[in-house]
Amino acid sequence: MEHKVAQMLAQQKQTLNAAKGREGQRPNAGPSRLELERELSAVFYNTRQQASGYALRQHFINHAYPPSTKVVGELKQIVISDLRLETHHTGKVLFVRTFGQPVRISGVSTAVEDANGDVARLAVYNSDPLLGAEHVVPMHAVFAIKEPYFKTNGDGGTSLRVDHLSDLVRLQPHDPIIPVNLCSRLVELQKSAVDWKMEGNASYATGDFFAAVNAYTQGLASHSDIPETLKCNLLRNRSICNLHLKRYEPAMEDAERSAVSTSSLAEGMAATLNAKAHYRAGLAAYELAQYEKARGHYESMQALTPRDGDAACELSRTAKREIELASGVYDFVKMSKSVSKKHNRLDHASFVSRVAVKSTPKHGRGAFAITDIKAGELVLCEKAFGVAFGSDEGKQTYMIVNLNTNRGSVGTQATLLFQLVQKMLHNPLQAARFLDLYDGGYSPKSTARVVDGLATIDTFHTQAIVEVNAFACSGVSSTNKGSQQKAAEEAARDVSTGVWITASYINHACNGNAMRSFIGDMMIVRATKDIPAGAEILMPYISVDPDVAEMQKKLQKSWAFKCDCVICSAEEKSEPSQRKARAALVQEINQFLRPHKPTAQYRPREAIVNTAEQIYARLEQTYDPKLFQNLPRIALAHLGFWLCHARISGPETVTITSAMRVLRSLGYSVVVSGGSVQFDHTHCHLLDLAIDAAMYAAQAYLAKGEAGIGNQFEGFAMGLYRTMFGEMGGFKERYGGG
Numbered sequence: 058m059e060h061k062v063a064q065m066l067a068q069q070k071q072t073l074n075a076a077k078g079r080e081g082q083r084p085n086a087g088p089s090r091l092e093l094e095r096e097l098s099a100v101f102y103n104t105r106q107q108a109s110g111y112a113l114r115q116h117f118i119n120h121a122y123p124p125s126t127k128v129v130g131e132l133k134q135i136v137i138s139d140l141r142l143e144t145h146h147t148g149k150v151l152f153v154r155t156f157g158q159p160v161r162i163s164g165v166s167t168a169v170e171d172a173n174g175d176v177a178r179l180a181v182y183n184s185d186p187l188l189g190a191e192h193v194v195p196m197h198a199v200f201a202i203k204e205p206y207f208k209t210n211g212d213g214g215t216s217l218r219v220d221h222l223s224d225l226v227r228l229q230p231h232d233p234i235i236p237v238n239l240c241s242r243l244v245e246l247q248k249s250a251v252d253w254k255m256e257g258n259a260s261y262a263t264g265d266f267f268a269a270v271n272a273y274t275q276g277l278a279s280h281s282d283i284p285e286t287l288k289c290n291l292l293r294n295r296s297i298c299n300l301h302l303k304r305y306e307p308a309m310e311d312a313e314r315s316a317v318s319t320s321s322l323a324e325g326m327a328a329t330l331n332a333k334a335h336y337r338a339g340l341a342a343y344e345l346a347q348y349e350k351a352r353g354h355y356e357s358m359q360a361l362t363p364r365d366g367d368a369a370c371e372l373s374r375t376a377k378r379e380i381e382l383a384s385g386v387y388d389f390v391k392m393s394k395s396v397s398k399k400h401n402r403l404d405h406a407s408f409v410s411r412v413a414v415k416s417t418p419k420h421g422r423g424a425f426a427i428t429d430i431k432a433g434e435l436v437l438c439e440k441a442f443g444v445a446f447g448s449d450e451g452k453q454t455y456m457i458v459n460l461n462t463n464r465g466s467v468g469t470q471a472t473l474l475f476q477l478v479q480k481m482l483h484n485p486l487q488a489a490r491f492l493d494l495y496d497g498g499y500s501p502k503s504t505a506r507v508v509d510g511l512a513t514i515d516t517f518h519t520q521a522i523v524e525v526n527a528f529a530c531s532g533v534s535s536t537n538k539g540s541q542q543k544a545a546e547e548a549a550r551d552v553s554t555g556v557w558i559t560a561s562y563i564n565h566a567c568n569g570n571a572m573r574s575f576i577g578d579m580m581i582v583r584a585t586k587d588i589p590a591g592a593e594i595l596m597p598y599i600s601v602d603p604d605v606a607e608m609q610k611k612l613q614k615s616w617a618f619k620c621d622c623v624i625c626s627a628e629e630k631s632e633p634s635q636r637k638a639r640a641a642l643v644q645e646i647n648q649f650l651r652p653h654k655p656t657a658q659y660r661p662r663e664a665i666v667n668t669a670e671q672i673y674a675r676l677e678q679t680y681d682p683k684l685f686q687n688l689p690r691i692a693l694a695h696l697g698f699w700l701c702h703a704r705i706s707g708p709e710t711v712t713i714t715s716a717m718r719v720l721r722s723l724g725y726s727v728v729v730s731g732g733s734v735q736f737d738h739t740h741c742h743l744l745d746l747a748i749d750a751a752m753y754a755a756q757a758y759l760a761k762g763e764a765g766i767g768n769q770f771e772g773f774a775m776g777l778y779r780t781m782f783g784e785m786g787g788f789k790e791r792y793g794g795g
C-alpha cells in the first residue's frame with residue numbers, strides 16, 4: 058500500500074506540474090449549461106449504481122493556500138469569464154447560483170451560473186462524507202465563493218475548486234449584496250417571519266435540519282421588527298436544529314438568547330418556553346463539556362417546570378460527569394462492557410486535571426504532572442476531540458495523499474480531517490483548542506476567526522496538525538471484543554484514528570513513564586512508573602522496535618524527530634560493531650523463531666530451545682553492560698519470552714528463572730526475599746510480555762506451594778495489565794482465576 062501511495066503522489070505531482078504550465082491562461086470554451094446538467098445526472102446515476110459496492114476513494118491535499126479571512130462585502134466582484142486557470146483570485150468574490158444535481162465523489166460537485174449566465178463546474182472538498190451532497194451545495198441556492206480558485210482537472214476540463222469550506226458562503230435570498238440577475242428568480246422575498254417559521258418546522262419534522270436552520274435564519278433576517286415572542290421561537294427552534302447538527306456553540310447561543318419575558322406571554326406559557334430554552338442550552342453546554350453551566354441551565358429548567366422529569370434526569374447525568382471531571386473516578390469495567398462497534402462514542406467527561414502543559418527545554422511543549430502519580434494510576438482519561446472509526450466507514454475507504462507534507466495514508470485519516478473541519482466550522486471556540494496543537498511547523502498559522510458566520514478553518518493547517526497528533530485506536534476497547542492481539546492488529550491497520558487534545562501534548566520517549574489505551578473514544582493514560590509532581594509525562598508513540606535504528610526511522614518519518622531517550626542514547630553510544638551485530642541477530646531471531654511459535658499443541662524440541670539459548674547469550678553480549686546497566690533490552694525480552702514460553706512445562710524453578718529474566722530485560726527490578734517480593738518500575742518498559750512473564754512466575758510459585766509469593770506476582774501482573782489496557786476486563790479470560 059505504501060508503494061501505491063508513493064505512486065499516486067508522483068502521478069498527482071506530474072498532473073499538477075502540467076496544470077501549472079497553464080497558470081494565468083484563459084480557459085478554452087467550457088461545457089454548456091445543458092452539458093453540465095447531463096454530466097451531473099450521469100455521475101449521480103453511476104454513483105447510485107456503485108453505492109452497493111466497495112469503493113476506494115482518493116483524496117488529494119493539493120498545494121496549500123490559506124482560507125479567505127475577508128468578509129464578502131470587502132471583496133471585489135469577479136465573473137466566470139474573468140477567471141484565469143490555476144489562479145487564486147485574491148481579493149475577489151464570485152456570486153453564483155447552483156443548478157444541476159449535486160453529487161458526491163471524493164468531493165461534492167455541482168454546477169453554477171453567475172450573474173452573466175455563464176456556467177462552470179464547482180467542486181467542494183473536505184465536507185463531512187456523512188452529509189449528503191445536497192446539504193453541502195443545495196440546488197438553486199446563491200453562494201459567494203470568496204477568493205475563487207479556478208483549476209484544470211486531471212481530464213483537461215476546468216472547475217472552481219473550494220478546499221476551505223468557509224470560502225463558500227451561502228447567501229440569504231434577500232441579501233442586498235447579491236447581484237440583481239441572480240436575485241430575479243427568487244420568490245422567497247415576500248415570505249414573512251411566520252411563513253419561514255412554518256417552513257422551518259416542516260423541515261424539522263422531516264429531519265432536514267439544514268433546511269430548517271436555513272428557514273429559521275431567513276425568518277430572523279426577514280424583518281427588523283419581528284415581535285419578541287416570534288423572534289424567541291425562531292431562535293429556540295434553530296437551537297434544537299443546531300443541536301442535531303452538532304453545532305453546539307450556536308445552539309447554546311440561540312437557546313440563551315431565546316428566553317421570553319414573562320410580560321409578553323401568559324406566565325405558564327412563558328415558563329414552559331423558557332424551560333425549553335434552558336433545556337436546549339443545557340444540552341449544548343453538556344456537549345461542550347461545560348458541565349457547571351449545563352447544571353445551571355437544568356436547575357433553572359427545574360425551577361420553571363418542577364414536574365418535568367427531563368431536568369432531574371439531565372441533572373443526574375451531569376452530576377456523574379462532574380464527578381468524573383473532578384476526581385477521575387470512572388467505572389471502567391462498565392464502560393468497557395458498554396462499548397461496541399455501533400456504540401463507540403461514550404458519554405463520559407474528560408479527567409485531565411493532573412496534567413499541565415508547559416514548555417520543555419528541547420521538545421517544544423510537553424505535559425507535566427501536577428501531583429505525584431504512582432505506577433498504575435490514572436494520568437488522564439480523555440474524550441476524543443474527534444475520532445473516525447473504521448466501523449463507520451461502510452463500504453468506502455479513503456486514500457489520502459498530502460502533497461504539502463509528502464505523506465499518504467489509507468484508512469480513517471481522511472474522514473477524521475472532514476469531521477474535524479465540519480466540527481470547527483461551526484464551533485470556533487472548540488476550534489481554537491485544536492488549532493493551538495503542534496503543526497510540524499506549518500505556515501501560515503490559522504486561527505478560527507468567525508467571518509460571514511463561519512469559522513475560517515484552514516484545511517491544510519488542520520491536516521498538518523492531524524498528521525503529527527492523531528493516534529490510531531482500536532475502535533472498541535483495548536481489552537474486550539477479541540484479544541489484545543486483534544486490537545493491536547486493527548491499530549496497526551490504522552482502522553480508527555482520533556485526536557485527543559491534552560494527550561497531544563505528551564512527548565515521546567521509548568522508555569516513557571506512561572502508556573495509553575482506549576475504550577471507544579476515551580483515551581486512558583496510566584503511569585507505568587512513579588511520576589513525581591513536576592516531572593514530564595512521556596509515552597512511546599509506537600511500540601518500541603527491538604531494532605532501535607528501525608524505531609528511529611519510523612519516528613522520523615511520522616513525527617520528524619530523533620528520539621534521545623536513555624535507551625536511544627545508550628544505543629547511540631554503543632560500539633557500531635555491537636549495534637550491527639545486534640541488528641543482524643534480531644533478523645536471525647525473527648527467522649529462526651517464526652516456524653517455532655510455542656502453543657498448547659506445539660512445544661519446540663530441546664535442540665531448538667538450546668540453539669535459542671545460544672543466540673540469547675550472543676545477543677546479551679551485544680548490550681554494553683555499563684551503558685545498559687539498568688535499562689530495558691528490548692530484543693532480549695522478546696527472545697527471553699520465547700524461551701520462557703517454550704519451557705513452561707518444565708520444572709518450576711526453570712520457569713521462574715526464565716520469567717525473571719524477561720522482567721529484568723524489560724527494566725523491572727524484582728527481588729524475592731523471604732516471603733515478600735519487591736517490584737521496582739523505575740527503569741521499566743512495559744510490554745505485554747511482562748504481564749505474561751509475571752503470570753508464569755505466579756503460577757510456578759503457586760505450583761511450588763509458595764502461594765504468598767505467587768499471589769504477589771499475580772497482583773503485580775494485574776497492575777501491569779490495568780496499566781497497559783486501561784482496565785481489568787479480559788484478564789480472567791486470558792489467565793483464568795484473577
Ligand SMILES: C[S@@+](CC[C@H](N)C(=O)[O-])C[C@H]1O[C@@H](n2cnc3c(N)ncnc32)[C@H](O)[C@@H]1O
Binds near residue numbers: 421
Ligand atoms: C504530538 S506533538 C507533542 C507536543 C509538542 N511537543 C508540542 O510542542 O505541542 C509531537 C511532536 O512533538 C515533538 N516531539 C515529541 N517527542 C519528542 C522527542 N522525544 N524528541 C524530540 N521531539 C519530540 C516532535 O516535534 C513531534 O512531531
